[in-house]
Amino acid sequence: xxxxxxxxxxxxxxxxxxxxxxxxxxxxxxxxxxxxxxxxxxxxxxxxxxxxxxxxxxxxxxxxxxxxxxxxxxxxxxxxxxxxxxxxxxxxxxxxxxxxxxxxxxxxxxxxxxxxxxxxxxxx
Amino acid sequence: xxxxxxxxxxxxxxxxxxxxxxxxxxxxxxxxxxxxxxxxxxxxxxxxxxxxxxxxxxxxxxxxxxxxxxxxxxxxxxxxxxxxxxxxxxxxxxxxxxxxxxxxxxx
Numbered sequence: 001x002x003x004x005x006x007x008x009x010x011x012x013x014x015x016x017x018x019x020x021x022x023x024x025x026x027x028x029x030x031x032x033x034x035x036x037x038x039x040x041x042x043x044x045x046x047x048x049x050x051x052x053x054x055x056x057x058x059x060x061x062x063x064x065x066x067x068x069x070x071x072x073x074x075x076x077x078x079x080x081x082x083x084x085x086x087x088x089x090x091x092x093x094x095x096x097x098x099x100x101x102x103x104x105x106x107x108x109x110x111x112x113x114x115x116x117x118x119x120x121x122x123x124x
Numbered sequence: 125x126x127x128x129x130x131x132x133x134x135x136x137x138x139x140x141x142x143x144x145x146x147x148x149x150x151x152x153x154x155x156x157x158x159x160x161x162x163x164x165x166x167x168x169x170x171x172x173x174x175x176x177x178x179x180x181x182x183x184x185x186x187x188x189x190x191x192x193x194x195x196x197x198x199x200x201x202x203x204x205x206x207x208x209x210x211x212x213x214x215x216x217x218x219x220x221x222x223x224x225x226x227x228x229x230x231x
Binding site for chain 2: 035044045046047050061063064097102106107108109110111112114115116117
């Protein structure tokens with residue numbers, strides 16, 4: 001059974017840092033691109049960023065709103081995905097989802113499996 | 125960045141109705157368009173990918189169509205479980221974008 005379990009959320013002050021983790025199981029984690037998506041309370045979905053697999057050099061991409069502040073990494077030996085968040089702002093308050101990207105050509109690279117999310121609150 | 129615009133933002137309907145949600149992209153997304161359903165407190169669920177391909181296990185009451193910049197999601201006969209929020213998403217390039225969502229509510 002595929003599982004994605006996020007952890008590391010919590011309350012942090014503006015300007016602070018937080019590291020989210022996503023533990024994957026039930027599939028060959030190292031094969032997949034992985035993304036982070038967030039959702040502010042009562043708002044829509046916002047793509048945060050992506051990390052490709054080893055075969056594609058672990059290349060990362062980020063939304064403009066987090067570029068320079070957030071860093072995505074992975075440890076394939078631990079089947080884990082990470083999101084390092086620095087210089088946090090109140091507008092970063094959201095549920096953060098870890099997402100598995102479907103294998104295959106670009107036309108198939110949809111967000112096929114989502115974790116249940118972890119809440120990050122940025123407030124003084 | 126590619127912008128995705130959904131309409132309407134809210135849709136009131138009854139069980140048995142046929143409903144359509146529209147999604148417009150600010151530029152051609154090569155049919156790399158997906159639709160998701162989200163219920164309160166839950167993660168989104170993939171319904172449609174590549175504009176019109178039905179995800180495995182999803183009811184055939186859901187269908188997608190369109191190409192280039194104009195896309196639609198149709199639910200043929202609403203069931204009680206379908207009342208939720210729906211999002212379109214382009215995954216054409218390395219920067220994915222979601223629409224703002226359409227909340228489907230009971231009339």
